Amino acid sequence: MSQLPRRPRRHSPFIALVLALGLVFPAATRAQAAKADPLPSWNDGPVKQALIDFVSRVTKEGGPDFLPVEQRIAVFDNDGTLWQEKPAVQGAFLADRVQALVEKDPSLRQRQPYKAVLERDVDALMEGGEKALMELFAATHANMTQEQFQAEVRRFLRTARHPKLGVPYTQLAYQPMLELLQYLRDNGFQTWVSSGGGIDFMRVFSEELYGVPPAQVIGSSLETKYEKRGGRDVLWREPRVDHVNDKEGKPVGNDLHIGRPPVFVAGNVRSGGDIAMLEASRQRRGPSFQLLVNHDDAAREFAYQEKDGASLRAAREGGWQVVSMRDDWKTVFVTSAPPP
Amino acid sequence: MSQLPRRPRRHSPFIALVLALGLVFPAATRAQAAKADPLPSWNDGPVKQALIDFVSRVTKEGGPDFLPVEQRIAVFDNDGTLWQEKPAVQGAFLADRVQALVEKDPSLRQRQPYKAVLERDVDALMEGGEKALMELFAATHANMTQEQFQAEVRRFLRTARHPKLGVPYTQLAYQPMLELLQYLRDNGFQTWVSSGGGIDFMRVFSEELYGVPPAQVIGSSLETKYEKRGGRDVLWREPRVDHVNDKEGKPVGNDLHIGRPPVFVAGNVRSGGDIAMLEASRQRRGPSFQLLVNHDDAAREFAYQEKDGASLRAAREGGWQVVSMRDDWKTVFVTSAPPP
Known part of the structure; x- marks a missing residue:
């Protein structure tokens, strides 16, 4: 996929040296990282502050909310949460x-x-x-x-090109969310995608676009059979639905793949598809974070609402953080230039 | 689980210091590791040599068989491969x-x-x-x-105690396989378990016993529903089979969870349950490794054969490495003493 921002697969000797230095001076590196703004595309405000407060609390060794690394599981919906969904x-x-x-x-x-x-x-x-x-x-x-x-x-x-915006879909990921994924990973979180979309569809681009490897993608699936076709054994996609990873299906898919409750969950407003997994993350004892993206930015993206307003209502009742794309984001779409 | 060898969740200041030194002198640490035998419970012989040769080849940067870290996926069957299976x-x-x-x-x-x-x-x-x-x-x-x-x-x-051996089942993991799991991880491999056993059963002990986190366990599953029971939302185990992770079901389960073909697969002789995933790993272009454990050690474990001999036949035809428990293993069961 030539238009995806590529991360180098192998390091040049120079980069290897820099990485080695990073290992030698881990404390210095961390101190610098703390000074730089980890979320530069987020406007200062209550949501950005809540994100930084949460990450600080759960990574503070000896603090009351400290989470061991293996419990730092973050799960993101995809369509409308990590990239645009008009059209899906x-x-x-x-x-x-x-x-x-x-x-x-x-x-x-x-x-x-x-x-x-x-x-x-x-x-x-x-x-x-x-x-x-x-x-x-x-x-x-x-x-x-x-x-x-x-x-x-x-x-x-x-x-393919987006019908209105005229660019490849992979250029329509949200820059603030890419920064959030990276910020969480820098703080020891495993980042997962859990979407109503097809698991095998998303796995094609999740690693290059989001830094999320295929094994950390959860989605809807068709039944697959391992069988002989044309003289060789293949994974064959049957025309039957196996799992629908939407609404109450999301906590089920998350448990099947992760086997451990997420502490950070992000979804968006449109169909109510993320309410169940957002609510599920509040059941665990100890700290958790719920983030709901609201599409209220007609100028830079799209403005649309849920028919019944259930997601925003659940956010109010549950004390979730609601992202106003218009107010909370400095930029909306990926800013890194694609390689030539 | 008091009888499982526990790995410390938090490091003492002294251990933190040693770890930090490890980061400062990564080259020195690696050189020492290379000198020490990574598989001390394996007798010298063709299987041990093949394991070490394979790992050396795929981790040699610039070599013809070099595998980037994200492709270093190793998958192990559980019953009879990582721990005893008499009884299951x-x-x-x-x-x-x-x-x-x-x-x-x-x-x-x-x-x-x-x-x-x-x-x-x-x-x-x-x-x-x-x-x-x-x-x-x-x-x-x-x-x-x-x-x-x-x-x-x-x-x-x-x-519970093993009916003949009188010890907890968690003391009946195979020491040589624990060393192999660790050796692969030390060389950048992700280690996964893929078993006909229940995914939620294995996830209870996989991390403490094998160092394999719940997200890297693949197994048979029942349908699960997320629904309200007794006033709260729970994951409810329905009395219906969802996936049978055995035989041709193994490559399917592996693809669903990993999304990337394994390059190292280990199984064992008994039911032919691992043949499909062992064969599947030979389809990928580039290097791969197949390991088949043969239970031929009546003195220290059990000696049993497959009715139709299909696994050993497939091993001969496919050039898989066959482990003779009697000849290849110095010790069979976990040697680390359980905590009091």
Whole structure:
């Protein structure tokens, strides 16, 4: 993916030397880091202060809220929390795949549910119900190997552009959240992604974009079979849903993959999809942090609300920190230039 | 779990100082480590040599087989590979739970499948088929919260003793394999467990016993629901199987949790349960290692064979390394004394 900001895989001798010096003077390095602003794209205010206070408290050895490193688990929703969701990127991928199918077989153009996708006709799509949606997923996400699917995702991310903003989707990650991920990792946190999106979709870009390795990505999944196809054993994507990692499915997915309760959870306002995992993190004894991103920035991103306002209500009741994109963020999208 | 060798959670100032010195003189530390035998409980021979050769090759920067750290994924089966499996510890747990149920409700003593378990009557148990087994799992593993279940496992590990060897099961991990896990981690490998056993069962002891955190444990699972019970939201264990992590299910479970192909896979001879994941690791381009433990040590452990010999045949055909417990291991069980 040429447009992703690449982190070097191997270090030059010079970088290796600098790293070695960092090991020799760990205290000095840490003192410098403490002076620099770890969240430069966040405006000073109650949310930024609460983030820094929390991290300081749980990393203070001997303090009442100290957390051993193995308990420092942070979980982030993806769509609308780490990158934009208008449109949902996996939805754009699905439409792109339908386009490719239609080019191969033009008769699909007049058949539902493909016609509805091509015409962006949500009502017609909804009329088809779950059966139509499953047919779409089967045609675009299943009946292929894991490798084939991820190659398709890679190709899509390389070539697709956001319909309004005109840039690759991977340039539409939120800079303040990338800084927050890094800040947490610098303080011994493991950072995880837990999204309603497909686990195998996100794993294609999570490491380069977020610094989150595939093993720390949790998402919805199709059933997979390991079986012989064309003379070799492959992981085959079946056209059947295995796990839906949304709403009450999120604490389930988190437990299956992490096996330990997260202490820091971040989600966003739109569908109420993150309420359950945000609330779940408040059940643990000891410190925890809940962050809810509110999309109130029509000028720099989009302004949209939840129909029933459930996420903001839960935030008020639970004492979660609510991020106003408009007020709390100096910049919205990734600022690092992509490599040529 | 008082009998598990505990690793200190917080370091004393003295230990912190030693660790800091380790950071100041990383080269010196590494040179010493290279001189010391990393696998002292392994007899010199072709298997030990192959292990050391492989690790040297894939960690040699600039060498043809060099693997970046993120690709150094090692996966170990559990029962019969990391600890003894005669009897299978989770089977002993199940029998222990049945005993407790019978004490509460003596009428169960005359009812199948409980009667069969109490009388160790495998034929009667098999007669009941899958329905009987599922009833047993439901009664002993399901219809409770995740917390309740893991508290039961903890209690069992604390109190149960191996029927022949008379010691807690956690003292029956294989010392040579603990050294191998540590040796791989010292060389940048992530170590994972992938077992037919229950994921939530193993997670209770994997970190203390193997140094493998819960997030790096893969196993069979029941469906779990996040729902309100008794006024609070809990993870509830449903009496329905979600994933069976055995045979062809292992590459599937590994992909779901790791999202990246393992390069080092270890399993054992008994049921053929590890063949699929061992073979799968040979498909990747570049270096890989397959290790198969053969239980041929009637004097110090047990000697048993697979009915159809499929694992050893696959090892011959695939060029896997076969561990003879009798010839390759100096000691079998954990040697570190448990804390008082």
